[in-house]
Amino acid sequence: MFLELDGHGPHYSQLTRAMKSAILSGRLAAGARLPPTRVLAEDLGVSRITVLTAYEQLRAEGYIVGRVGSGSYVSTSQADPMPPRRTTPRSIAPLTRYAKRARQLADWSITAKHRDRRLDMQYGRPQVNPTLGAIWGRELAWAATHTKLDCTNIQGLPALREQICDYVARRRGIRTSPDQVLIVGGTQQAVALTSRVLLDEGDEVALEEPHYFSASQQFSAHGASLLAIPTDHEGLVCSALPKQAPRLVMVTPSHQFPAGPALSLSRRQELLSYARETGCWIMEDDYDNELRYDASALPALRSLDGDDRVIYVGTFSRVMFGALRLGYMVLPEALCGDFINAKYLCDRGSPAIEQAALAHFMEYGGFERHLRYVTRELGARRRELIAGLQQHAGDRVQIADSHAGMHVTAWLPNYDHAQVDALIADAHERGLGLYSIAPHYRKPPDVPGLALGYCGLSRAQLQEAMQLFGECLDAVDAAAAQPSAAARRRQA
Structure with missing residues (x-):
């Protein structure tokens, strides 16, 4: 607890005044539990008698109350609510160009308007498996005892990256190595890292029309210039891509979001040829490739890429539960170092225990x-x-x-x-x-x-x-x- 003693008079009087000030200003909220006298004495470097005397004085004046067997609490009749701030976030000018652009974005809570x-x-919203809670609890308990707690791996736990390599090879036809897999906090972080690595202000990004609005918000916040490329029953209309190539083309080839069609095989080949000839990069958002009902899946765009121009993004949050916040990227070899650097500067690695639990879940067939x-x-x-x-x-x-x-x-x-x-x-x-x-x-x-x-x-x-x-x-x-x-x- 932070308490500043004023240096005037006995220590117990200074402590009493400091605690009164904290209570009346709202820093100690009504009903808040106070530290035990021994703990507070050690924190402040005073004797326990000093703290006991101050507590007794505050109790006598009605500022705090004691509960037998529980401790001392701020009285609900004395504490005032925290005074309002003098300024609100909207009352000052944006501090950076990024902040200004972010303020101008569409409402990010669109998907929560009918909650x-x-x-x-x-x-x-993911489909919740009623048995998954108990299963996931057991996986977390296992992972907590089998995970090193002193450090994280920036790129992601090797065990999880190995499982992802096996998974995308079987499910999506992608052959890759753990060195080219980066664990991220879902698709949104994948888009953010891609923006940081590939885009400077003014660089062009081609998006499907329609497209995932959160992606366009992310690119716009980074200062990219957006090109809307039309889609039809075969997906992205590749012939509408500009001759002067954008830095990045983002597509949802397995299930165009939100209109629905899959990118046809001929269009996939056309898009890959465009990337090879112009030198642009492709971001493949394979957000729900696992969920197909009455049609066989086409191969992932990345599996057809012979020139290493496709950044493949997958997510676990969509097929397990939203709170998991784990996804992955399969990166072109030339970009691996830059993306790992960006991830390091962002958060130094995703949570290790959740990664270990997911790797174990996948290894023993639970995920399938x-x-x-x-x-x-x-x-x-x-x-x-x-x-x-x-x-x-x-x-x-x-x-x-x-x-x-x-x-x-x-x-x-x-x-x-x-x-x-x-x-x-x-x-x-x-x-x-x-x-x-x-x-x-x-x-x-x-x-x-x-x-x-x-x-x-x-x-x-x-x-x-x-x-x-x-x-x-x-x-x-x-x-x-x-x-x-x-x-x-x-x-x-």
């Missing part, structure tokens, strides 16, 4: 069993969602052709953006959280759409959600059918 709704169809469970369950929920859309929305929605992931994209060709905004607001009032696809575009799309996440809701809840969705569409249709006031006057 208080009973039926929240947030996309990107978990993936099989999640894929079966999500496939069932996806079918429930699509059946509900067809039943309650009918031909008023067009369901994007997609066979993977954690969300379904539903286009609304018969409605304009204002009507869809009204639909979302009405659904919110009824307890249903819907999310527009528009924030993932640099410019709003011609046809409005919704990204409907189904991971966070049970099959019964999805049935209820789709019934509510149909009722909200009916309300929008009814409002559109009513003649305007001007039209009614003309009729009169």
Whole structure:
């Protein structure tokens, strides 16, 4: 405890005044537990009698209370709340160009706008395996006794990097070595490190249109100039890439986010040829490659890369649980040293115990069993969602052709953006959280759409959600059918 004695009078009087000041200013909050007298005496370098005398004085004046067998606490009747700060973060000018750009970004809490709704169809939320909590607890307990606690490995634990090499070879056709794998705190840190290593202010980054809005925010905050490249039913339209190549092209080839199509094999080869001829880098965000339901997976873009131009990014947070915050990058050999340096300057390495637990989980087959469970369950929920859309929305929605992931994209060709905004607001009032696809575009799309996440809701809840969705569409249709006031006057 920090207490500054003023040097006037006996030590117990100085300590009494110092503690009164801390209580009245709010530094010692109402109900806060005070240190034992012996501990405080050692911290301040005074005798225990001094502390006992001060505590007795404060207790007599009503500033603190004693509880038998528990200790001394600040009285709830004496402590004042902490005074307000003189300034708030928004009251001063940005200190750097980075801070200024970050302030100008779109709201980063877009995906949390309906968290208080009973039926929240947030996309990107992992499917929770009910048995995973207990299993993960056992893995953490094992890892805590088998992990060196005195240091971390900047690049990531060798055991986890070896497991990732085996995993991406079997699942994604990527042959690599642990030396080219970097453990990161999820996709967001992977994007941040890529920005630091590859981009200077003004450098161009090509993004799919639509794209993952958090990636565009990250690149914009670093001062990059963004190029929106259109997508179609085959993914990124490579012919639309500029002749003067950007520094980086970011793609989601396995399951275009958020529209849904996979990048065709011919487009993959075209993109790799573009990178080879122009010298640009490609970032492959393979965010949900594990979750495929009724189609076989295409090989990862990185597995086709003969020129070592692809930075491959995978994540465990999406397929296990969001709080895990672990992902990985498979790096071109020429960039490994620079990315490790950037990681060192950022945090000196990801948490070692969680890495050890995950490596053990993967080594003994737990991760693969978990993936099989999640894929079966999500496939069932996806079918429930699509059946509900067809039943309650009918031909008023067009369901994007997609066979993977954690969300379904539903286009609304018969409605304009204002009507869809009204639909979302009405659904919110009824307890249903819907999310527009528009924030993932640099410019709003011609046809409005919704990204409907189904991971966070049970099959019964999805049935209820789709019934509510149909009722909200009916309300929008009814409002559109009513003649305007001007039209009614003309009729009169």
